[in-house]
Amino acid sequence: MAALRRIPQERGGWWHAYVCPAHGVEPDHGDLLSGVFPEGGARCGRGCRVDTPAVRGAWTVLSHQAWARHLRVLAHRGGRTEAVARLVEYSGLYASLGTERHGEAQGWMLRGRLFHQALTDAIWAVNIGHTVITLAEDGTDGLAAVLPLLDDLERAALDARGVLTGRGQLASNYTAWLNAAGASTSRAASAARGLEWDGAKQWLEGEHGLYAHLRVAVAEDGWEWEGSTYYHGFVLRAALLALRSADPASVPSDVAGVLAGMTDVLAAVATPGGLLPALHDGPYLRNPLALEWLELVSLAQQLVPAEGLDAVASRAREELGAYDDGLDRELEGWFAGPPLPRRAAPGGVTVFPAAGYGVVRVAGIHALLDFGPHGGSHGHRDKLSLYLYGSTTPWQPDPGQVPYAHAEFRDLYASTEAHPAFRVDGAEQAECEGVLLASDDRSVTAEVTTAYEGVRAVRRVVAGDCYLVDLLSVTGPQARRVTGQLRPGTALDVQQQATGPVRTTWYGDESLHGWHTHTPGVEVRPFSRPGPGPADDPQRTRTWVDFTAEAERITFASVYQASSAGPAVTGVRLDGEELTVELADGSAACFGTGS
Numbered sequence: 251m252a253a254l255r256r257i258p259q260e261r262g263g264w265w266h267a268y269v270c271p272a273h274g275v276e277p278d279h280g281d282l283l284s285g286v287f288p289e290g291g292a293r294c295g296r297g298c299r300v301d302t303p304a305v306r307g308a309w310t311v312l313s314h315q316a317w318a319r320h321l322r323v324l325a326h327r328g329g330r331t332e333a334v335a336r337l338v339e340y341s342g343l344y345a346s347l348g349t350e351r352h353g354e355a356q357g358w359m360l361r362g363r364l365f366h367q368a369l370t371d372a373i374w375a376v377n378i379g380h381t382v383i384t385l386a387e388d389g390t391d392g393l394a395a396v397l398p399l400l401d402d403l404e405r406a407a408l409d410a411r412g413v414l415t416g417r418g419q420l421a422s423n424y425t426a427w428l429n430a431a432g433a434s435t436s437r438a439a440s441a442a443r444g445l446e447w448d449g450a451k452q453w454l455e456g457e458h459g460l461y462a463h464l465r466v467a468v469a470e471d472g473w474e475w476e477g478s479t480y481y482h483g484f485v486l487r488a489a490l491l492a493l494r495s496a497d498p499a500s501v502p503s504d505v506a507g508v509l510a511g512m513t514d515v516l517a518a519v520a521t522p523g524g525l526l527p528a529l530h531d532g533p534y535l536r537n538p539l540a541l542e543w544l545e546l547v548s549l550a551q552q553l554v555p556a557e558g559l560d561a562v563a564s565r566a567r568e569e570l571g572a573y574d575d576g577l578d579r580e581l582e583g584w585f586a587g588p589p590l591p592r593r594a595a596p597g598g599v600t601v602f603p604a605a606g607y608g609v610v611r612v613a614g615i616h617a618l619l620d621f622g623p624h625g626g627s628h629g630h631r632d633k634l635s636l637y638l639y640g641s642t643t644p645w646q647p648d649p650g651q652v653p654y655a656h657a658e659f660r661d662l663y664a665s666t667e668a669h670p671a672f673r674v675d676g677a678e679q680a681e682c683e684g685v686l687l688a689s690d691d692r693s694v695t696a697e698v699t700t701a702y703e704g705v706r707a708v709r710r711v712v713a714g715d716c717y718l719v720d721l722l723s724v725t726g727p728q729a730r731r732v733t734g735q736l737r738p739g740t741a742l743d744v745q746q747q748a749t750g751p752v753r754t755t756w757y758g759d760e761s762l763h764g765w766h767t768h769t770p771g772v773e774v775r776p777f778s779r780p781g782p783g784p785a786d787d788p789q790r791t792r793t794w795v796d797f798t799a800e801a802e803r804i805t806f807a808s809v810y811q812a813s814s815a816g817p818a819v820t821g822v823r824l825d826g827e828e829l830t831v832e833l834a835d836g837s838a839a840c841f842g843t844g845s
Contacts, residue, residue, distance in 0.1 A: 254284065255283045255284060255285065256284065256285035256286070257285055257314075257317055257336060257339055257343065258285045258286075258310050258313045259285070259343065260310050260347075261347050261348075261352060261364055261365065262307060262308075262310040262311035262313075262314050262364060262365040262366070263304060263306070263307020263308050263310060263311060263354070263365070264307065264308060264355075264356070264366045264367060264370075265311040265315075265370065265653070266308070266653040266655045267304040267305060267307065267308040267653070267655040268292070268308035268311075268312065268653060268655075269305075269308075269652060269655055269656045270292075270296065270298050271300070271656065272296070272298055273294055273295075273296045273298065273787075273788065274652045274656050274658075274659035274788040274789070275294055275295055275296065275652075275786070275787055275788070275789070276536065276652075276786075277293055277294045277295075277300055277305075278292065278294075279309070279312055279316075280292070280293070280309075282309075282312055282313045282316035282317075283313070283316060283320060284313075285313055285317075287306050287309050287310070288309075291305075292305055292309060295787070296789060304655065307354075307366070311365055311370055312538075314364065314365070314374055315373065315374055315377070315538075317336070317340075318374050318378055319541075319575070319577065320575075321333050321336055321337065321377065322380055322381045322384065322577060323576075323577050323580070324381075325380075325381045325382075325384035326384055326577070326580035327580070330385060330392075333381060333385060334385065334391075334392040334393065337378070337381065337382065337393075337396045338392075338396060340378065340399060341395060341396050341398055344363075344399050344403075345398065345399070345402070347363075347364060348364045348371075349363070350363065351363060352364075352365065352366050354366065355367065360410060360413060360414060360424060362406075362410070368406070368407075368410035368413075368414075368424065368428065369423075369424045369427055369428075371403075371407075371410070371431070372407055372410070372424070372427040372428050372431035373427055373431075375403040375406075375431040375435055376427070376430050376431050376435075376491050378399070378400075378403065378434075378435065378438075379400065379403070379431070379433075379434030379435040379436075379437065379438040380438070380494070381438075382400065382439075382441065382442055383434070383437055383438045383441050383494065386438070386441035386442055387441075390441070390444055393441075393442035394442065396442060397439055397442055397443070400435045400436075400438050400442065401435075401439055403431065404432050404435045404436045404439065404449075407428045407431040407432040407435065408452075410428050411425060411428040411432070411458055412458075420458060420462060420463055420466055420467075421463065421466045421467040421475060423467070423474070423481050423484055423485050425458070425463045425467070426460065426464075426467070426484070426485040426488035426489060427488045429453050429454070429458075429460040429463060429488070429492055430460070430489070430492040432449070432453040433450075433454060433492040433493075433494075434491065434492065434494070436449035437449060437495070447495075453492065454492065460489055460493075461502060461505045464485075464489060464505055464508045465504065465505070467485060468485075468508045468511065468512060469605060470604055471511070471515075471602040471604040472508075472510075472511030472512055472514050472515040473512075473515055473602055473604060473605035473607075474512070475625075475626075476625045476626055477529065477530055477605045477607070477622055477623060477625040477629070478529055478530040478531050478532050478628045479516075479519065479526055479528055479529045479530070479532055480531065480532020480539070481531070481532065481628060482515060482516070483516065483526075483543065486512045486516075486546060486550070487542060487545060487546040487549070489509060489512075490509075490546065490549035490550060490553060490584075491549070493585070494584055495584075495585070495586050497585065497586040498553050498554070498585050498587050498588065498589055499588075499590075500587075506554070509553060509554055510554045510556075510590065510593060513550050513555075513556040513559065513593060514556060514593055514596075515602070515605075516550075516556070516558070516559060516562065517556040517557055517558035517559055517593065517595070517596060518558075518600040518602075518609055519607070519618065520558045520559075520561060520562050521561075521616040521641050521642070522561060522616070523561060523565060523640075523641035524558075524561035524562045524563070524564055524565030524566070524642075525565060525616075525639055525641075525642060525644060525647075526543070526565075527618055527639065527647060527648050528647065528649070528650035528651070528785075529607070529618075529620065529637075529648050530625050530628050530629055530630050530648070530651075531625075531629075531630070531651045531654075531664075532650060532651055533650055533785070534647070534650025534651070534784040535569065535784070535786040536786065537569070537573045540566040540567075540569045540570045540573075541566075541570065541573075541574075541575070541578075543562055543563065543566040544563055544566050544567060544570075544574075544578040545577065545581070547559045547560070547562055547563040547566075547578070548563070548578040548579070549581060549584055551589070552581075552582075552584050552585055553584075553585060553589055553590065554589060554590045554591075554592075554593060555589055556592070557592075557595035557596075558595065563578070565642070596609070596611075597691065598610070598611050598612065598691055598692065598713060599611070599689065599690070599691055599692060599693065599694060599713070601686065601694055602622070603686055604622070605622045606620065606621045606622015606623060606683065606684060606686070606696070607619065607620060607621075607622060608621070608686075608689060608694030608696065608711065610692075610693070610694060610711050610712070610713050612713035612714065612716070612717070612718050613715075613717065613718075613811070613812055613814075613815035614640060614641065614760060614812030614814050614815050615638060615639075615640065615717075615718045615762070615810055615811075615812055616638075616639040616640070616641070617636060617637065617638055617639075617711055617718055617720075618639075619634070619635075619636055619637075619694050619696060619711050620633065620634065620635045620636075620637070621633060621634055621683075621684030621685070621696035621697075621698065621709070622683060622684065624681040624682060624683060629664075629681060630648075630663075630664045630665075630669065631664060631665055631666045631669075631671075631678055631680070631681060632648075632666060632671045632679070633671060633682055633698045633707075634671055634672060634684060634701075634707055634709040634722065635648070635669045635670050635671040636670050636711060636722075637670065638670075638718075638756075638762065638810065640758065640762065640812060641759075641760065642758075642759045642760070643740060643756075643758030643759045643760045643762075644739040644758070644784070645738065645739060645740055645756040645758060645762050646670050646736065646737060646738055646739060646756070647739040647784060649663055649668055649739070649783070649784040650663065650784055650785040650786065651664070652785045652788065659788050662782070662788070663785045663788075665678060666678045666679045667735075668737065668781075668782070669735070669737060670735050670737045671735060672701075672707055672724055672732065672733060672734050672735065673735065674702040674705050674724070674726070674730050674731065674732055674733075675702075675730055675731050676731065676733070677702065679701040679702065680702070682698060682700040682701050683698075684696050684697060684698035685697050685698070685699075687708065687844065692712060692713045693710060693711060693712040693713065693844075694710070694711050695708065695710040695711075695844040696709055697845075702726075704726055704727050705724060705725070705730065706724070706725045706726075707723065707724045707725075708722075708843070708845040709721065709722045709723075710841075710842075710843060714809075714831060714839055714841075715833075715839070716811065716815040716817065717809055717810060717811040717815065717819055717831065718811075719807075719808075719809055719831065719841050720806075720807070720808040720809070720810070721805060721806075721807050721829060721841065721843045721844065721845075722734050722806045722807075723803070723804070723805040723806075723843050723844075723845040724804055724805075725802065725803045725845070726803075728802060729800050729801055729802050730801070731798060731799075731800055732798065732799055732800075732804050733796045733797065733798040734796075734797045734806035735794070735795070735796055736754070736794065736795035736796075736797075737792070737794055738756060738792045738794075738795075739783060739784050739792065740756055740758040740792075741757040741792075741793075742755070742756050742792065742793045742795070743755040743757075746776060750767075750821075750822075751765040751766050751767040752765075752766040752767075752776050752797075753765060753766075754766065754795070760812060760813065760814065761812070762810055762811070762812055762813070763810070763811050763813065763819070764809070764810050765809045765810075765819060765822040766797065766806070766807070766808045767807050767808075767822055767823070768797065768799065768804060768806050768807065768824065769799075769803070769804050769805045769824065770824065770825065772801050773799060773800075774797050774798065774799045774804075774806075775797070775798050775799070776795060776797050777795070777797075778793055778794070778795050779793075779796075780793065780794070781793075781794035805827075805845070807822070807824045807843075809829075817833045817834040817837075818833065818834045819831060819832070819833060819834075820832050820833060821838075827842055827843050828840050828841065828842055828843075829841045829842075829843070
């Protein structure tokens with residue numbers, strides 16, 4: 251017998267509270283469409299059972315959101331009768347529960363009605379709106395009963411947007427979703443009434459509409475201002491959902507340019523195999539996130555297609571496996587006209603000056619240098635971190651972030667200690683911003699002078715012919731304890747040599763070899779210790795490596811080569827300000843530190 255399905259009859263809480271307090275992992279969701287919290291508590295992958303009011307409220311969020319997405323799938327696949335019946339049920343539920351702002355929300359939250367946060371209300375409302383729009387394409391029978399819900403959802407989005415913009419927060423990622431909710435539910439109401447939509451002025455073109463939001467929230471280099479891969483995609487997906495049925499040619503040229511730049515960002519930071527670095531706050535690996543990337547790619551390729559996005563979609567689908575509901579494959583014809591011109595593929599080096607990222611690609615290595623602004627509440631203390639990926643292997647990734655309600659692990663994953671950055675005297679970096687010093691078609695050089703008082707650090711990343719060079723120099727007014735950090739996402743072997751560089755071997759689908767040396771005459775202690783792996787499972791250990799020296803000035807030099815590349819590196823030597831790399835074919839190349 252098939253399991254019974256029901257819509258939860260309770261208001262939802264804050265989904266970030268769906269986390270095991272002991273292990274920092276997101277518990278198994280169970281059957282979200284059952285509408286009933288798992289018997290015996292939510293099951294943690296480490297064996298715990300968690301049952302608290304906060305976790306129950308978070309699970310209820312996940313269940314309502316799963317139902318809203320399921321209704322969209324039903325609308326596309328001929329399940330009209332059930333979809334309409336469930337929408338009518340939601341209309342009654344919202345009328346009884348969503349009558350005022352949620353009284354149990356935390357004080358900092360922009361309060362919602364069905365959920366703690368207005369943001370969560372908006373995400374849910376977008377799916378409800380699109381369900382009705384899809385159903386209305388085949389007729390309006392039964393949809394009149396849903397009009398009170400749609401009208402209430404539009405009004406709630408307008409009220410919440412008014413609170414937010416009244417605080418001067420037009421650039422907030424919330425604004426994108428409130429506009430998407432307003433556009434989707436008002437368009438749905440017009441479709442259910444058999445009328446042309448007249449909400450563009452309110453939700454797209456107006457003073458606080460989507461276009462105004464995008465103009466202030468996205469920098470000239472294409473990044474959403476927070477500099478987080480997750481929130482960048484979050485805002486872009488909201489915009490694409492809000493623009494359903496628009497002709498791409500009718501989108502204002504400057505806004506179309508913003509959307510094109512946002513897709514360029516994802517294409518540039520993604521590896522050839524579709525890995526998206528989890529820069530700053532955002533899940534490292536999560537099935538609902540993979541569904542979001544699939545939806546985003548499907549819609550973006552219909553508006554402003556970009557090289558590399560198909561690989562992101564393929565990777566997301568592989569991660570999902572049986573969890574894939576196929577909704578993204580139902581979204582053809584989203585826009586009312588042909589897409590804008592296809593974007594050019596990124597070159598060997600891409601620099602984002604405003605967000606503060608440099609991407610360097612060479613011979614099987616995809617490297618990313620982080621030097622930009624802190625990024626507000628979603629920033630991490632990781633200036634001059636160097637992230638290393640293969641096509642499908644996260645050798646040294648940004649570790650991502652746990653659900654925010656876990657205060658201890660959230661702070662750990664935002665810390666300097668957790669990133670492949672540098673530390674001075676074992677202390678955390680200040681929340682700060684670095685500066686781009688130079689870039690060309692083979693290298694990026696950046697500095698930071700405000701992470702530690704009186705300390706200047708410069709990192710230069712260079713693409714050699716078949717390897718990557720990393721030069722990190724740290725200078726202070728007196729001797730300080732300076733540490734350069736390796737933070738693997740895969741298994742790592744470390745080998746101290748009697749003479750010459752320390753050697754590392756990084757494993758995964760692809761292998762990476764590293765050579766690590768430093769300023770001559772300075773004693774450097776390589777210290778290996780177990781540390782938590784990426785944030786999808788803080789209990790999974792990886793080998794952390796700290797290279798530490800007491801010095802007024804120290805340069806840590808590393809050379810990385812993918813096992814598939816050649817000729818092989820045979821020697822690495824740092825003399826003063828110059829690094830020499832020797833290859834098996836007898837050739838050699840020299841690199842200045844850039845400091």
